[in-house]
Amino acid sequence: MIDKNISSCAEAVADIKDGDTVMIGGFGEAGSPIELIHALIDQGAKNLTVINNNTGSGRVGLAALIENEQVAKMICSYPRTANSLVFPELYRNNKIELELVPQGTLAERIRAGGAGVPAFYTKTSVGTPLAKGKEIRNFEGEDYVMERGLKADFALIKAKRADRYGNLIFNKTARNFAPIMAMAATNTLVQVNQTVSLGEIDPEHVVTPGIFVNRIIEVTNPQQESQLVKSGVVYPPMRTKVGE
Amino acid sequence: MNQLADNTNKTNVEQQLGWNREQMAQRCAQDIEDGSYVNLGIGIPEKVAQYVPEGREVIYHTENGLLGMGNTPNDDELDVDLINAGKKPVTAIPGASYFHHGDSFAMIRGNHIDVCVLGAMQVSAQGDLANWSTGAVDAIPAVGGAMDLVAGVKTIYIITQHTTKSGDAKILPECTFPLTGKGVVSRIYSNLAVIDITAKGLLLTELAPGVTFDYVQSRTAVELINTL
Numbered sequence: 010m011i012d013k014n015i016s017s018c019a020e021a022v023a024d025i026k027d028g029d030t031v032m033i034g035g036f037g038e039a040g041s042p043i044e045l046i047h048a049l050i051d052q053g054a055k056n057l058t059v060i061n062n063n064t065g066s067g068r069v070g071l072a073a074l075i076e077n078e079q080v081a082k083m084i085c086s087y088p089r090t091a092n093s094l095v096f097p098e099l100y101r102n103n104k105i106e107l108e109l110v111p112q113g114t115l116a117e118r119i120r121a122g123g124a125g126v127p128a129f130y131t132k133t134s135v136g137t138p139l140a141k142g143k144e145i146r147n148f149e150g151e152d153y154v155m156e157r158g159l160k161a162d163f164a165l166i167k168a169k170r171a172d173r174y175g176n177l178i179f180n181k182t183a184r185n186f187a188p189i190m191a192m193a194a195t196n197t198l199v200q201v202n203q204t205v206s207l208g209e210i211d212p213e214h215v216v217t218p219g220i221f222v223n224r225i226i227e228v229t230n231p232q233q234e235s236q237l238v239k240s241g242v243v244y245p246p247m248r249t250k251v252g253e
Numbered sequence: 254m255n256q257l258a259d260n261t262n263k264t265n266v267e268q269q270l271g272w273n274r275e276q277m278a279q280r281c282a283q284d285i286e287d288g289s290y291v292n293l294g295i296g297i298p299e300k301v302a303q304y305v306p307e308g309r310e311v312i313y314h315t316e317n318g319l320l321g322m323g324n325t326p327n328d329d330e331l332d333v334d335l336i337n338a339g340k341k342p343v344t345a346i347p348g349a350s351y352f353h354h355g356d357s358f359a360m361i362r363g364n365h366i367d368v369c370v371l372g373a374m375q376v377s378a379q380g381d382l383a384n385w386s387t388g389a390v391d392a393i394p395a396v397g398g399a400m401d402l403v404a405g406v407k408t409i410y411i412i413t414q415h416t417t418k419s420g421d422a423k424i425l426p427e428c429t430f431p432l433t434g435k436g437v438v439s440r441i442y443s444n445l446a447v448i449d450i451t452a453k454g455l456l457l458t459e460l461a462p463g464v465t466f467d468y469v470q471s472r473t474a475v476e477l478i479n480t481l
Binding site for chain 2: 038039086087088089090091096107109113114115116117119120131132135138180182183184185186188189233235
């Protein structure tokens with residue numbers, strides 16, 4: 010029998026190891042799997058390479074994971090946003106590495122990784138500093154830069170609904186990177202608002218087929234990053250100041 | 254100190270000449286054709302949506318995964334899972350669709366989006382665009398989707414003040430800031446004029462009210478061709 014449901018976020022993230030590469034879904038707070046990220050903070054794996062479009066906000070979720078010094082390197086397109094406190098401080102002090110990738114190239118690298126494509130050529134970034142040191146090749150009179158596919162040991166994502174096979178549907182623009190990250194990671198962990206019986210999701214409506222999903226954790230009322238930031242919440246609650 | 258204060262005054266006057274921010278957006282909106290798929294950058298470009306002439310049906314794309322972006326929601330419609338690329342709450346129009354980032358950027362990189370309107374720090378005579386970084390060493394570099402948009406969208410329009418806040422030209426022989434893309438800009442809507450970037454050179458096609466060609470030329474570091 011196939012049942013990908015797991016009872017807790019702690020159990021889901023238990024085997025993430027020091028040095029692993031972890032993709033984390035979300036564009037800003039939309040789609041950010043806060044409960045899974047907090048479980049990873051409790052678990053404590055260090056020296057991680059994290060792939061996300063941003064670097065979190067306030068001192069919860071992804072920002073808290075970075076503040077907890079578990080992240081050695083970020084691969085992202087836009088590392089500063091409103092309320093982004095933690096990453097800029099660590100970056101200026103050379104305590105975290107940054108690989109800056111154009112957003113569409115980041116998405117395509119993840120999709121390529123998930124589809125077994127080790128590299129591809131794109132026009133994006135040709136003639137800019139982000140193409141420096143990369144192979145340029147001319148096709149039909151135009152220059153393209155070679156970019157590598159991205160894979161990960163784990164993906165942490167959030168979805169609206171799942172069945173026990175791992176078929177997923179998402180909520181509005183919270184979908185963003187989740188479906189492609191699910192494809193690119195060896196182990197895809199999904200926190201979902203609701204688990205449903207097989208057949209309750211119309212096969213025509215499945216967005217991510219269950220083959221790309223490994224573990225499902227039901228989190229019926231997920232916390233919202235913006236609410237936590239507004240209320241000044243810090244995770245874990247004992248920490249005092251950025252950088253300490 | 255006095256020198257600095259004088260400069261600031263001069264600048265304020267200069268940036269108040271011609272079209273204001275709303276009028277630049279309004280002027281650009283006249284050129285968005287019926288049936289276009291359009292991506293609008295953050296800031297003044299976002300305002301273009303308010304001014305597209307009545308009777309034209311335009312579909313707005315936001316790269317975080319929505320085609321058919323609608324207006325800003327009322328408080329009772331707010332949904333943290335429904336935002337635009339600037340991470341601001343939006344609505345979805347009837348007929349909208351959601352998709353993941355891979356598909357969203359395939360729309361951009363695969364030449365499916367008709368028009369993108371962006372801001373600029375600098376534009377070169379060849380249509381090179383710099384709008385993501387000043388190259389300052391202490392800055393946190395951040396690029397987002399700008400390089401994908403200029404590389405993949407069919408037509409790139411720029412809305413910008415004609416000069417910087419300190420009165421320096423933004424339209425230059427070569428950009429001095431790191432590039433977003435090479436040879437990508439089609440047209441510039443500044444507070445002073447509309448300028449087309451062509452193989453023949455920079456064609457000034459329209460002047461803002463009360464502005465002369467000579468004045469625009471004096472604020473541009475590249476020779477302009479007057480088509481008026």
